[in-house]
Amino acid sequence: MKKTLLISVLLFASMVSNAQWQIIDQNIGNGVTARTDIEIAPDGTIYLAYLLYSGGAYNGYVKKYTGSNWEMIGAESIFSLSSFYRFELEIASDGTLYIAYNDETTGDRKMSVSKFNGSNWELVGTQGFSDGEIQFPQMAFDSNDVPYVVYRDFANGHDATVQKFNGTDWEPVGEVGFTEAGAWCTSIILDHDDVPYVSYMDWANGQKISVDRFVEGAWEAVGNPGFSIGEAWTTNMGVDANNVPHVIYDDQGDSDNSYLKRWNGSSWETLGGGSISDNGGLSPNFVFDQSNNIYTVYQDYDISQAPASVKKLIGNNWEYIGEAGFAGTNCQFTSIAIDNDGAIFVSYVEMYNGQALTVAKYPQEIVFPPTQQASNIVFDDISGNSIDIIWTNGNGNKRLVFIKEGFEGGVEPVENNTYAANSIFGSGDEINGWYCVYNGEDNAISVLGLTVDTDYRLMVCEYNGQEGEEKYLTVTETGNPANVVTLVSSINESVEPNIRLYPNPTNGIVNLTIPQVPDKNLCKLEISDITGKTIYSRRQFPVNGPLQFDISNLRKGLCVVKITLGDHVYTQKLNIQ
Incomplete structure (x- = not known):
């Protein structure tokens, strides 16, 4: 699942949730559909991939949204499947569409990848390049738009295999079938340093979730293997703006509730204080917006008839975006994306509505930082x-x-x-x-x-x-x-009744009366502005009578007069008008 942040002038903007969900289209495939993947290109174009059942098979299609209708990409279906197997639509940084899928035309459902050349879909490398049948294909790009794929590899112990396209054909990344005892529900992402991460249901660890990464020529575990409560399904990965890997899954060990966790450098920590849902959250998916906020979509069993819901991580809590369970009944195969204007788009299949493919939109108001500082x-x-x-x-x-x-x-x-x-x-x-x-x-x-x-x-x-x-x-x-x-102390008439500073406020001429001091060398007068900078200083004091001084040349405003008499220091505010 691709979770690359969209690059736009909205990079530092955030969004305010003050809108309502809008149904864009409720039967896009015009028939029985299954699986769905919604993605948004760097130029803001919205693309939707899905399976449509016709002629006894599930056929794969991609459409783009023109703002009023959905337009087919390519003249025909890209592939055909006997069942609604998983596929993956991804978009390179130059806007090229890629799709990874289970290719039944090879006779044994091997791995194939196609891309759209502007007119037609064409194969990327060899058709059916895996060693045998595959399942759970997913794809991601590195920083140079090199595509990587991961899949459950039937020919290599049902373990996970990762391959990348070298410009001519596909080659393994590390050992084929690098996991142990089987890997289901595979997902892949590359971080900002082009390190591949793979999440999967780990049959070597009680079918719980594990994450591996490829470093220094080998695959290694990221944290403890099998870190979910129970069996983990529908795993998907993403990397945030700070290059921190995240993984989402639904946990059968906790009533099929969905969890989102992030890698903190030593372990996987749960976000939101616990599960996203309370009574079941299937088919979870998530996305980062331009400000690194996290949104997740899932089939919400907290609500009657299990509709689709979207939540956002606010602080350490998961909060509904718009109405909880905003549309649909028994909504499966959920997918989510955010466009360059901040609007949220979700796609899902309504299983109790003839398996109709639906896309909904949640428009949001973009909020920019202020432009004028206090x-x-x-x-x-x-x-x-x-x-x-x-x-x-x-x-x-x-x-x-x-x-x-x-x-x-x-x-x-x-x-x-x-x-x-x-x-x-x-x-x-x-x-x-x-x-x-x-x-x-x-x-x-x-x-x-x-x-x-x-x-x-x-x-x-x-x-x-x-x-x-x-x-x-x-x-x-x-x-x-x-x-x-701050001041040292204030002149207190009951302690030193003979100290007087007047007039206050003053236009510039100030009189200071102090008690008779035997040693005038121990006396000092300082005036400071409110920043603490000394702006006037004097050490000559009269033996008797008031000291008069002219500060009319000083800047108008509040200042602080500091009077030192031997071991005693007194301060008072003086307002120059």
């Missing part, structure tokens, strides 16, 4: 332990505010992650020392829990998207990030 952060009412903060909003729907100790760096929240905020510093979610103190729509906040006489840096990040689908803007802007220093 700016002009202003600090007000600074004390030793708290700060009031005001800023100018950008054009996001919401914004995060992070604060850290120190004056360097910026914060980069991760898209699709929701950050819990707490206005008490150190209590919200944290990213490399940055703590989230606000998550919302406003442009002001009071931050508590700060340490006296400490440097802090604050940054506001605009974002769009609902919970679990956030797209953050992390660029800097004028006055964002901004630095501030």
Whole structure:
């Protein structure tokens, strides 16, 4: 199953689930159908492969969607089968269609691959290139569009065999029949480093699921073999944008519920906290969207008459997309794809509706990251332990505010992650020392829990998207990030009644009255802006009377006056108008 991310200008976009499922067509094959595979080409064209029963056989066809109807690809069926055996439609990065199938024209159902040359379907390499009969064919491409296939190889112990096309013909990748004691329900994917991964029902391990990969000229197990609860059916693989392999399957050891697992480097971990379904989820399939979100489709036995359902992994939970069991009865052979506009397409066969082939669409609104960052952060009412903060909003729907100790760096929240905020510093979610103190729509906040006489840096990040689908803007802007220093202490008239700073606010001329100090060399006056930068300093103090100084040349706004008298330090805010 091909799970390559579509390349488009929507790479950093996410989708909001606010639409409803639409039935595009409910009897595409105009007859009894079986199996289905929906894929979307890099140019956005939607293709559908399926089996149509006619003349005593299941014939393989491919059609493309023109926006109003389905148009046949090629003049005739590509292959013909006596039963609804599995096949696989894949699309190379240049848009060329390939299909891997069980070829009964060879007399013993060997492996064949065909591609569409623009006019007709033609064989890729030798027809029937396997050693004998095959089952469960699947195909994937490496980064150079070299096709690989995997299949259950009857001539080699019913084990899995992988072959690749060398430009002329097909050649084995490693040992033929490399698994032990039989491999069913085979699936293949190549990661971003062109390493092939194969999943399969492993008859050497209780028919549970196992995954192997081909490295340094040999096949090796990825994690523990047989890691499902019981027998694993309908295995499919994919690799996400971070080059992490994923595998989906339905587990007969857990009432046929579907599971999606990913490789964490040492073991296969379950996504969504458990099974996708509760009472059975057959024929599972999945896809990554352009923002690395995961969607899965399956036959949903949680709902009467087992219709098709689609779920999305949001956080660590599986959530229905649109209506649960949105259409059909006893929907088998489910397949899923996402187009360049973010719409979800699923195909399935309605077994209780004459085995009609149906395609449904779920349109979604694309949400882009904001384009204008918040700016002009202003600090007000600074004390030793708290700060009031005001800023100018950008054009996001919401914004995060992070604060850290120190004056360097910026914060980069991760898209699709929701950050819990707490206005008490150190209590919200944290990213490399940055703590989230606000998550919302406003442009002001009071931050508590700060340490006296400490440097802090604050940054506001605009974002769009609902919970679990956030797209953050992390660029800097004028006055964002901004630095501030908390105060040492406040002048307390009951402790030092003779210290006075006036007028406040001031137009530039300031008077400072301090108590008589025996040693004037131990006295110092400093004025700092709200970033902590010293903008005025003086050490000469009069023996008696007020000290008068002119700061009219300083920038207007809030500043901090720091007065050192021997071993005592006092601070007070001063507003220059």
